[in-house]
Amino acid sequence: MSTLLGHAAARISRRALVARQASSVGCRQQPCRLQAIRSSMSTTARSSVSLVSSDERWSSVLPTAIMASMAVIAGGAVITGTFCEESPEDPNGLLPEYSAEEVAKNNGENGNPIWMSYGGYIYDVSRFVYNHPGGTEKIMMAAGGSIEPFWYLYRQHFASDLPMQLMDSMLIGRLKESDQDEIDKHMETLMEDDPYAREPTRHEALVVHSDTPMNAEVPAPLITESYLTPAELFYIRHHHPVPYLSQKEASEYDVVIDLSAMGKGSIKISIDDLKKMPKTDVVATLQCSGNRRGGFNEVKRTSGTAWGQGAVSTAKWGGVRLSDLLKFAGLEDALKAQEQDGMEHIRFHSLDGMMASIGIEKAMNPYGDCLLAYEMNDEPLPRDHGFPLRVIVPGYAAVRNVKWVKRIEVAQTEAEGAWQRGLNYKTLPPSVTDAKTINLDKMPSMTEVSLFSGITNTQIQRVGKEAVIVKASGWAWAGGGRNIVRVDLTGDDGKSWTTAAITKGGDQRFGRAWAWVFWEADVPATVASDGTVHLACKAVDLAFNVQPEKCDHTWNVRGLGNNAWYRMKVQV
Numbered sequence: 168m169s170t171l172l173g174h175a176a177a178r179i180s181r182r183a184l185v186a187r188q189a190s191s192v193g194c195r196q197q198p199c200r201l202q203a204i205r206s207s208m209s210t211t212a213r214s215s216v217s218l219v220s221s222d223e224r225w226s227s228v229l230p231t232a233i234m235a236s237m238a239v240i241a242g243g244a245v246i247t248g249t250f251c252e253e254s255p256e257d258p259n260g261l262l263p264e265y266s267a268e269e270v271a272k273n274n275g276e277n278g279n280p281i282w283m284s285y286g287g288y289i290y291d292v293s294r295f296v297y298n299h300p301g302g303t304e305k306i307m308m309a310a311g312g313s314i315e316p317f318w319y320l321y322r323q324h325f326a327s328d329l330p331m332q333l334m335d336s337m338l339i340g341r342l343k344e345s346d347q348d349e350i351d352k353h354m355e356t357l358m359e360d361d362p363y364a365r366e367p368t369r370h371e372a373l374v375v376h377s378d379t380p381m382n383a384e385v386p387a388p389l390i391t392e393s394y395l396t397p398a399e400l401f402y403i404r405h406h407h408p409v410p411y412l413s414q415k416e417a418s419e420y421d422v423v424i425d426l427s428a429m430g431k432g433s434i435k436i437s438i439d440d441l442k443k444m445p446k447t448d449v450v451a452t453l454q455c456s457g458n459r460r461g462g463f464n465e466v467k468r469t470s471g472t473a474w475g476q477g478a479v480s481t482a483k484w485g486g487v488r489l490s491d492l493l494k495f496a497g498l499e500d501a502l503k504a505q506e507q508d509g510m511e512h513i514r515f516h517s518l519d520g521m522m523a524s525i526g527i528e529k530a531m532n533p534y535g536d537c538l539l540a541y542e543m544n545d546e547p548l549p550r551d552h553g554f555p556l557r558v559i560v561p562g563y564a565a566v567r568n569v570k571w572v573k574r575i576e577v578a579q580t581e582a583e584g585a586w587q588r589g590l591n592y593k594t595l596p597p598s599v600t601d602a603k604t605i606n607l608d609k610m611p612s613m614t615e616v617s618l619f620s621g622i623t624n625t626q627i628q629r630v631g632k633e634a635v636i637v638k639a640s641g642w643a644w645a646g647g648g649r650n651i652v653r654v655d656l657t658g659d660d661g662k663s664w665t666t667a668a669i670t671k672g673g674d675q676r677f678g679r680a681w682a683w684v685f686w687e688a689d690v691p692a693t694v695a696s697d698g699t700v701h702l703a704c705k706a707v708d709l710a711f712n713v714q715p716e717k718c719d720h721t722w723n724v725r726g727l728g729n730n731a732w733y734r735m736k737v738q739v
Contacts, residue, residue: 260341262288262338262339262340262341263339263340263341264340264341264342264343265282265289265340265341265342265343266342266343266346267284267312267313267342267343267346267349270282270283270284270289270311270312270342271311271312272311273291273311274310274311274312275293275296275307275310275311280293281293281296281307281310281311282310282311282339283309283310283311283312283313283314284312284313284314284342284346284347284350285313285314285315285318285334286315286347287341287342287344287347288338288340288341288342289338289339289340289341289342290334290337290338290339291337291339292306292334292337294337294603295333295337297590297601297602297603298590298601298602298603298724299590300470300471300590300591300725301321301585301589301591302584302585302586302588302589302590302591303585303589304584304585304589305321305585305589313350315350315353315354316353316354316357319354319357319358320362320407320408321380322377322379322380323377323380323382323472329468329470362407362408363379363380363408365408365409365411366378366379366381366408366409367409367549367550367551369381369383369399369403369551370399370400372386372389372400373385373386373400373402373403374386374475374477376472376473376474377472379408380405380406380407380408381403381405381409381551382403382404382405382472383402383403384402384474384475384476384477384478385400385401385402385477385478385479385480386477387475387476387477387621387622387623387624388623388624390476390477390479390480390621390623390641390642391623391624391640391641391642391685394481394671394672394682394685395450395481395482395483395544396480396481396482397544398482398543398544398546398549398552399549400480401480401482401543401551401552402453402455402477402478402479402480403551403552404455404478404565405519405551406519406521406586407519407520407521408519409519409550409551410518410519410550410571411550412554412555417554417555419437420437420438420555420556421435421436421437421438422435422436422441422539422556422572422573422574422575423435423573423574423575424436424492424493424495424496424575425574425575425576425577426496426497426498426577428508428510428576428577428578428579429497429498429504429508429510429577431496431497433496434496434497436492436495436496438541438555438556441486441487441492441539441541441556442541444487444491444492444495445487445488445491446485446486446487447485447486447487447488447536447538448483448484448485449483449484449536449538449559449561449681450481450482450483450484450681450682451481451482451484451536451559451561451562451681451682452479452480452481452644452681452682452683453479453480453481453482453565453568454478454479454564454565454616454619454644455474455478455479455565455566456564456565456566456592456613456616456727456728457471457472457474457478457725457726457727458474458476458477458478458479458619458729459474459475459476459619459621459729459730459733460472460473460474460726460727460729461473461474461475462718462729462731463718463722463723463726463729464726466718466719466722467722469722469723469724469725469726470724470725470726471725471726476621476623476733479619479621479642479644479683481682481683482543482544482552483542483543483544483545484538484540484542484543484559485538485540485541485542485543485545486538486539486540486541486542486556486559487538487539488533488536488537488538489513489530489531489537489538489539489558489575490530490531490532490533490535490537492539492575493513493530493531493575493577498531498577501527501528501530501531504527504577505527505528508579509579510527510577510578510579511526511527511578511579511580511581512524512525512526512527512577512578512579512580512581512582513525513526513527513530513575513576513577513578514574514575514576514577514578514581514582515558515567515569515572515574515575515576515582516569516572516573516574516575516576517569517570517571517572517573518571518572518573519570519571521569521570521584521586522569522582522583522584522586522587523566523567523569523582523584523586523587524567524578524581524582524587525537525560525563525567525614526614527577529560529563529614534678534679535561536559536561536679536681537558537559537560537561538558538559539556539557539558539559539572539575540553540556540557540558540559541555541556552570553569553570553571553572554571555571556571556572556573557569557570557571557572558572558575561648561679561681562615562616562646562647562648562649562681563614563615563616563646564592564613564614564615564616564646566586566591566592566613567613567614581612586612587612588607588608588612589607590602590607590725591725592612592613592725592727593607593610593611593612593613593725593727594610594613594723594725594727594728595610595723595724595725596723597719597720597721597722597723599723599724600724602724613727613728615646615647616645616646616647616728617645617646617712617728617730618643618644618645618646618649618706618707618708618712618713618714618730619643619644619645619706619714619730620641620642620643620644620654620704620705620706620714620733621641621642621643621704621733622639622640622641622656622702622704622733622735623640623641623642624639624640624641625637625638625639625640625702625735625737626638626639627700627737627739628689629739632694633693633694634691634692634693634694635658635691635692635694635700635739636689636690636691636692637658637689637690637692637700637702637737638687638688638689638690639656639667639687639688639689639690639702639704640670640685640686640687640688641654641685641686641704641733642683642684642685642686643683643684643686643704643706644682644683644684644706645680645706645708645709645712648678648679648680648681649678649680649708649709649710649712650675650677650678650680650708650709651669651672651673651680651683651684651706651707651708651709652707652708652709652711653666653667653669653706653707654666654667654669654684654686654688654704654705654706654707655667655704655705655706655707656688656690656702656703656704657690657702657703658690658691658692658693658700658701658702659691659692659693660701660703661703661716663691665688665689665690665691666688667686667687667688667704668686668687668688669684669685669686670684670685670686670687671684671685672684672685677709678709680709690702692737694739698738698739699736699737699738699739700736700737700739701734701735701736701737702734702735702736702737703732703733703734703735704732704733705732705733714730714731714732714733715730715731715732716731716732717731717732718730718731
């Protein structure tokens with residue numbers, strides 16, 4: 168763990184933090200100050216934050232609020248450390264000093280490099296911007312300036328040591344002390360209005376990877392507790408603070424349907440008017456594109472939250488068919504609009520600034536079952552899951568199911584922004600670790616997803632010293648509406664297989680199986696020398712796609728779409 172990370176974190180707002188809780192611990196270079204930012208961060212530290220650094224010696228000195236606020240961008244583990252005034256990379260202060268004015272000149276324009284400051288240090292990030300998981304345009308917002316204000320909002324940068332490990336190699340100098348003092352003053356003012364102050368209350372059973380922004384998964388045994396996941400236990404994946412609407416704003420909320428690219432202008436539709444239109448219910452599973460990213464990390468480190476299998480949930484969504492809504496707004500003939508006018512995409516704009524899109528074919532397909540939803544499990548959408556309106560795109564990556572929708576737009580090109588065009592949701596080849604070497608514009612973003620399964624519960628029944636029967640249960644789901652044909656399990660590394668019984672979800676329409684299935688099986692298993700059995704499951708879908716045995720050949724730097732056999736070690 169780099170003490171430079173600690174130094175930088177301490178300087179987020181030195182004066183503001185010193186005024187709060189502070190204590191001292193030892194450091195190789197000089198005494199370090201440990202500042203608690205409990206009152207400056209949004210949500211109280213969660214006891215369910217379970218992924219911690221293997222370097223546990225830091226855990227006793229780090230305030231739990233800081234642990235809870237460290238989030239997603241790279242391995243997903245909560246990393247702890249001390250806040251040091253001096254960096255071991257420059258113990259004698261030999262780095263050159265630059266002013267904020269000099270940094271500002273190096274903003275990437277006119278052939279200049281891209282410099283940024285953080286915590287009193289200056290970094291040349293010119294070679295890194297193409298690999299920024301949040302997209303080039305996001306990181307360039309801080310070009311020639313300080314990172315602190317952006318990291319105060321995007322707190323996922325504190326999820327692990329990876330951001331600072333990368334920055335260590337880009338360190339080129341120190342920022343003039345008086346200029347850093349000005350940044351600190353600005354941060355004091357910024358911290359007076361915490362963007363995460365009005366976050367919803369979450370269920371304590373969720374496994375929290377970060378709470379600002381909130382990213383939490385369902386504990387494995389609870390995934391298959393109920394076919395429809397209760398709203399309070401539905402996994403949460405946020406990029407920003409949850410939008411807050413007053414009662415008046417909520418009651419007057421409307422959505423804009425924009426057909427101006429077709430020369431037809433735009434209309435506004437209120438929620439009350441939406442509820443007067445024919446209502447459709449769709450049971451659909453949503454899964455984070457990075458679900459099971461932790462398995463990829465066992466091959467090689469990726470960037471993003473180290474999800475287990477719990478970033479997947481299912482609900483009954485109620486609302487208006489997207490195709491009906493677009494027709495009502497004036498898109499009468501989608502095929503003509505596409506072939507003659509070049510309208511290829513339907514864009515979604517969220518209150519939190521996120522933008523994503525899907526193809527017009529999916530949006531207008533009467534069998535595609537896309538919704539503009541206002542209900543979840545027969546109740547109004549909770550804030551965490553899109554209140555007051557969200558899009559449901561069954562069979563697609565969850566990122567296309569945009570929450571807090573404010574505007575829907577018919578367009579010739581896909582949505583702008585990191586979530587559609589950037590590195591975030593593009594699956595690079597296993598050999599590519601530098602996005603600068605490829606043309607991201609020619610790579611599609613994740614839309615329709617693959618085939619997945621997981622084991623959630625096991626029970627051992629001994630039948631001998633070296634063999635047992637394992638009663639196992641779990642889930643399986645395929646994107647694109649492809650039904651699950653079967654789920655196979657092995658307890659002897661693939662030498663023999665047992666086909667599970669589908670217990671729920673097996674009666675969905677062919678080609679419109681938007682939701683998962685639950686399964687159960689009695690699996691003969693061999694007991695290993697360490698007293699454990701090794702189970703694995705793999706699903707087969709309607710196209711007879713089968714999950715791959717390993718994930719090493721599907722590894723990608725963003726850790727997207729891990730669908731290798733789900734493996735579990737069970738103690739006998």
